[in-house]
Amino acid sequence: MQPPPQSRTGLWLLCAALAAALVGGAGYWITRPSSPVNGGLPPDGDMTPVDSGPPWFSDVTAGSGLDFTYRNGEEAGQTTMLEFLGGGVALLDYDGDGLLDIFVTGGGHFGGADRKQIKGYPCKLFRNLGGWKFKDVTKEVGLDTVSWWYTHGAAVADYDRDGWPDLLVTGYGRIALFRNVPVDPADPSKGRRFEDVTAKVGLKDDSWSTSAGWADLDGDGYPDLYVCHYLDWSWTNNPVCEGAGTGGKRDVCPPQKFKPLVHALFRNEKGERFREVTGEHGFKAEGCGLGVVLVDVNADGRPDIYVANDATNNFLFMNRGGKLEEKGMLAGVAVDNNGRFNASMGVDAADYDGSGRPSLWVTNFQFELHALYRNLGGESFDYASHAAGMAAIGMHRVGFGTAFVDVDNDGWEDLVIANGHVLRFPTQGNTLPQRPVLMRNVASEGRRSFQDISKRAGPFFQEPRVGRGVAVGDLDNDGRPDLVFSHTNGPVILLTNEAPAAKWLGVKLVGRDNRDVVGSTVVLQTDGRKLTRFAKGGGSYLSSPDRRILFGLGETGKPGRLTVRWAWGREESFDGLEPGAYWELREGNPQPRRLDTPPR
Amino acid sequence: MPIGRKLRRVGLAVLALLVVGVVGHRVALHFWAKHHYGLAATALERRDFPQARSHLEKCLSVWPGEPAVLLLAAQTARRMRDFDEAIRYQKLCKKKGLGEGLEREYALLELQEGDLAAADWYQTFCADHPDSAETPLILEAIIVGRLNVLFPLYAEKPAARGKAVPGLAELRQAVDQWLRLRPGDADQVQGLVWRGRALRVLGEHARAVGDFREALRRDPDHFEGRLVLALAVVQDAPEEAATCFEALRRRDPNNPTIRLALARVRRCLGQLEQARKLLEELQASRPDDVGCLLESGHLALDALQPYEAERLLRRALTLAPRMPEIHLALSRCLLQLGRAREAKQHQDLFLSLDAERKRHEAP
Numbered sequence: 001m002q003p004p005p006q007s008r009t010g011l012w013l014l015c016a017a018l019a020a021a022l023v024g025g026a027g028y029w030i031t032r033p034s035s036p037v038n039g040g041l042p043p044d045g046d047m048t049p050v051d052s053g054p055p056w057f058s059d060v061t062a063g064s065g066l067d068f069t070y071r072n073g074e075e076a077g078q079t080t081m082l083e084f085l086g087g088g089v090a091l092l093d094y095d096g097d098g099l100l101d102i103f104v105t106g107g108g109h110f111g112g113a114d115r116k117q118i119k120g121y122p123c124k125l126f127r128n129l130g131g132w133k134f135k136d137v138t139k140e141v142g143l144d145t146v147s148w149w150y151t152h153g154a155a156v157a158d159y160d161r162d163g164w165p166d167l168l169v170t171g172y173g174r175i176a177l178f179r180n181v182p183v184d185p186a187d188p189s190k191g192r193r194f195e196d197v198t199a200k201v202g203l204k205d206d207s208w209s210t211s212a213g214w215a216d217l218d219g220d221g222y223p224d225l226y227v228c229h230y231l232d233w234s235w236t237n238n239p240v241c242e243g244a245g246t247g248g249k250r251d252v253c254p255p256q257k258f259k260p261l262v263h264a265l266f267r268n269e270k271g272e273r274f275r276e277v278t279g280e281h282g283f284k285a286e287g288c289g290l291g292v293v294l295v296d297v298n299a300d301g302r303p304d305i306y307v308a309n310d311a312t313n314n315f316l317f318m319n320r321g322g323k324l325e326e327k328g329m330l331a332g333v334a335v336d337n338n339g340r341f342n343a344s345m346g347v348d349a350a351d352y353d354g355s356g357r358p359s360l361w362v363t364n365f366q367f368e369l370h371a372l373y374r375n376l377g378g379e380s381f382d383y384a385s386h387a388a389g390m391a392a393i394g395m396h397r398v399g400f401g402t403a404f405v406d407v408d409n410d411g412w413e414d415l416v417i418a419n420g421h422v423l424r425f426p427t428q429g430n431t432l433p434q435r436p437v438l439m440r441n442v443a444s445e446g447r448r449s450f451q452d453i454s455k456r457a458g459p460f461f462q463e464p465r466v467g468r469g470v471a472v473g474d475l476d477n478d479g480r481p482d483l484v485f486s487h488t489n490g491p492v493i494l495l496t497n498e499a500p501a502a503k504w505l506g507v508k509l510v511g512r513d514n515r516d517v518v519g520s521t522v523v524l525q526t527d528g529r530k531l532t533r534f535a536k537g538g539g540s541y542l543s544s545p546d547r548r549i550l551f552g553l554g555e556t557g558k559p560g561r562l563t564v565r566w567a568w569g570r571e572e573s574f575d576g577l578e579p580g581a582y583w584e585l586r587e588g589n590p591q592p593r594r595l596d597t598p599p600r
Numbered sequence: 601m602p603i604g605r606k607l608r609r610v611g612l613a614v615l616a617l618l619v620v621g622v623v624g625h626r627v628a629l630h631f632w633a634k635h636h637y638g639l640a641a642t643a644l645e646r647r648d649f650p651q652a653r654s655h656l657e658k659c660l661s662v663w664p665g666e667p668a669v670l671l672l673a674a675q676t677a678r679r680m681r682d683f684d685e686a687i688r689y690q691k692l693c694k695k696k697g698l699g700e701g702l703e704r705e706y707a708l709l710e711l712q713e714g715d716l717a718a719a720d721w722y723q724t725f726c727a728d729h730p731d732s733a734e735t736p737l738i739l740e741a742i743i744v745g746r747l748n749v750l751f752p753l754y755a756e757k758p759a760a761r762g763k764a765v766p767g768l769a770e771l772r773q774a775v776d777q778w779l780r781l782r783p784g785d786a787d788q789v790q791g792l793v794w795r796g797r798a799l800r801v802l803g804e805h806a807r808a809v810g811d812f813r814e815a816l817r818r819d820p821d822h823f824e825g826r827l828v829l830a831l832a833v834v835q836d837a838p839e840e841a842a843t844c845f846e847a848l849r850r851r852d853p854n855n856p857t858i859r860l861a862l863a864r865v866r867r868c869l870g871q872l873e874q875a876r877k878l879l880e881e882l883q884a885s886r887p888d889d890v891g892c893l894l895e896s897g898h899l900a901l902d903a904l905q906p907y908e909a910e911r912l913l914r915r916a917l918t919l920a921p922r923m924p925e926i927h928l929a930l931s932r933c934l935l936q937l938g939r940a941r942e943a944k945q946h947q948d949l950f951l952s953l954d955a956e957r958k959r960h961e962a963p
Contacts, residue, residue, distance in 0.1 A: 330940060338925075380940070387870055388870055389871075392839060392869050394836040427803055428803065444870060
């Protein structure tokens with residue numbers, strides 16, 4: 001039976017209308033004006049929401065064997081300035097097995113009848129056994145016999161150019177240099193140990209030292225040493241300060257109650273002696289120094305020094321071929337955008353904006369914005385904290401250890417910050433323990449800015465702690481940077497990176513005859529992008545990270561030519577680097593060597 | 601009936617109607633005015649001063665010389681911080697020969713403006729006469745006046761903090777008394793906002809923010825509460841501050857202080873495009889606003905547009921040549937432009953002008 005004529009007409013009309021709609025829609029789809037994103041600026045390609053999904057970091061401390069707590073001796077009730085600085089973490093492959101080991105400083109306490117004898121707790125070295133297992137090898141490496149003082153920081157470098165990382169430890173009244181030597185020179189299989197060579201090499205520093213950093217500042221190949229000194233606290237200069245929110249109880253004094261100390265610069269004389277040369281540079285590095293990073297900020301192939309000071313101007317020492325010139329104020333990195341010095345603690349440098357230049361980053365005190373100084377070139381910086389959205393995390397935290405780290409290997413370096421107050425009784429609703437922060441480097445309005453992704457970072461980032469040191473390193477050699485946090489009177493925490501997998505490439509720079517490489521710049525060409533990374537000394541707070549350099553390549557990135565501008569040297573290019581591996585690049589040797597990394 | 605008589609009767613009737621009409625009109629006006637007076641009183645209970653003023657103005661259109669209404673209009677204008685209008689009404693009251701009530705109103709205006717010479721005397725009066733009908737009005741003027749001195753409404757933070765700040769104890773006492781005496785919803789909300797501001801002077805930031813949040817929970821449209829919360833959290837939670845400022849801007853779109861504050865927060869959050877829109881609107885209506893020019897200069901610097909920044913900052917400098925912040929921003933701008941020597945000059949000027957200002961501010 002046929003449908004009535006009217007129905008058929010209606011059907012045809014409906015079909016025609018549908019066809020017209022389809023054609024029209026397709027036409028519109030093809031010819032539609034491209035809608036501007038962010039006012040015509042480049043699209044925010046990586047603004048993918050990351051609020052939900054599995055956490056990017058997991059706490060693997062429990063059961064790992066890394067069982068350690070930095071103690072500050074607060075139970076003595078002295079409330080001294082010593083107690084708030086905390087301790088750091090150093091990552092080094094001391095035994096050359098390809099796995100990063102963990103050194104932690106111990107802190108100290110107050111002994112004697114009057115509780116005024118400043119004593120140290122032992123520092124510890126934990127050997128990485130692989131599979132997220134660590135073993136306390138302090139005794140095996142000879143660090144158990146050290147008469148430890150009240151320690152704070154650690155810095156790693158191969159000071160004698162023997163190819164093995166050595167260890168410097170700072171603290172109150174003393175520093176010590178531990179040389180990495182074979183247990184038995186005749187039998188390398190017996191492993192390595194550390195030998196205290198402080199006196200032997202003439203490294204004498206009885207001041208109050210905090211962060212330290214190594215770099216070859218004079219071009220002789222041997223890394224020189226910059227040591228931050230804090231302030232002139234002692235038992236004879238120990239004022240009683242009443243905290244603003246304590247109701248009459250004693251609290252830690254503000255640094256302004258003390259005089260800042262002159263920092264120390266030690267020249268490394270062929271790995272045999274150290275000579276203090278601070279006075280020889282025509283400047284007086286006087287500031288309450290807490291953080292230092294050594295990096296080539298002006299692309300002249302020489303490492304420069306940036307120092308974060310508490311309650312005094314920050315320093316930027318430009319390396320003029322071995323002579324240092326302080327240019328912090330002129331370069332725009334000494335103070336904040338209000339022209340005021342901050343209470344600065346941690347520090348790092350990275351090319352966060354794809355400019356190819358290292359910008360400087362400093363964590364600051366409560367009510368101060370952490371400072372991001374964008375490197376404009378020409379030894380000039382601009383205060384970019386606002387433009388980078390740093391204010392979004394608020395100014396209620398006190399930032400300490402920090403690092404640029406590309407946590408998701410998208411090629412853009414993100415930021416991690418360890419937080420914790422210094423006051424026992426903070427005001428304005430603040431607390432001594434504070435949550436750490438992870439900020440992701442994202443595109444926004446055509447520039448780079450940072451977005452707080454602490455919620456996604458995992459449970460560790462939700463729990464307040466008295467955070468101090470933080471060190472970044474790929475502890476399982478999977479190409480994803482892991483994190484180690486130290487806390488005052490709280491356990492060291494080990495976080496494994498479980499961010500979604502992306503391609504990566506790792507490089508280890510080895511200077512000619514093991515000369516120091518800090519100050520070198522590494523540029524990797526990838527599909528349409530140029531990733532610039534820097535060989536740095538110091539960094540973070542009281543801590544020393546993995547010195548290998550990681551390039552995140554995203555999901556599809558393919559590494560192209562890699563160029564190294566060696567510190568104090570020439571430029572060399574390397575080709576044929578495959579992703580997913582660490583490569584050793586030796587100065588003067590055009591053939592990169594794929595490093596065997598132990599199973600994870 | 602003769603025509604003349606008829607006409608007279610009609611005339612009388614018309615006249616009577618007219619009289620009735622006029623009298624009726626007068627009576628109706630009286631009741632209308634009385635109705636608005638009542639509505640004004642109700643609005644005042646709700647602390648809805650603009651509404652109260654509107655009713656009082658209607659009232660005064662009928663009773664232009666009524667001293668009680670004029671006095672209430674003067675009070676209302678004062679309480680909503682329209683001091684010019686308050687003084688105008690006070691003058692009208694004086695013309696009508698109002699005595700005692702007007703004298704008190706003069707005193708309350710002075711108190712509220714921050715002239716606290718008589719504040720202690722009045723506060724003692726309030727303490728001694730908690731049941732007096734005048735006490736709430738006096739307390740309000742004392743509280744607002746003391747806050748004006750210790751922590752002005754639009755200030756981001758108090759000039760001084762701590763329990764030893766002079767006048768703070770008296771302020772807290774007055775606020776506590778207000779909260780005891782005024783149980784009405786609107787007055788309690790206002791009391792919480794005042795208490796929060798006093799707590800900020802004390803340095804009890806968390807408790808202050810708690811009071812602001814509680815006030816806004818009870819009255820989400822409370823302008824002052826929203827403003828002080830925004831200013832209190834601008835450092836700790838700038839996103840929340842921005843949301844508050846947005847709400848305030850919707851309520852008072854032409855308020856330049858709020859627009860500037862919102863632009864500043866947006867810039868600090870890295871939302872430069874939104875900040876730019878706000879500042880451009882503001883500049884169009886206030887081309888000589890130094891604060892706006894400075895903020896626009898900062899914005900241009902954040903966006904790495906130093907030439908535009910220099911134009912804005914030079915203009916700001918012609919208007920306020922001794923303002924240290926402009927020299928600092930200009931120094932940053934010149935650094936971006938690679939003119940280090942000039943930058944150094946302005947940096948030095950900033951340091952000297954800033955030091956000079958600190959010397960003046962020092963007790």
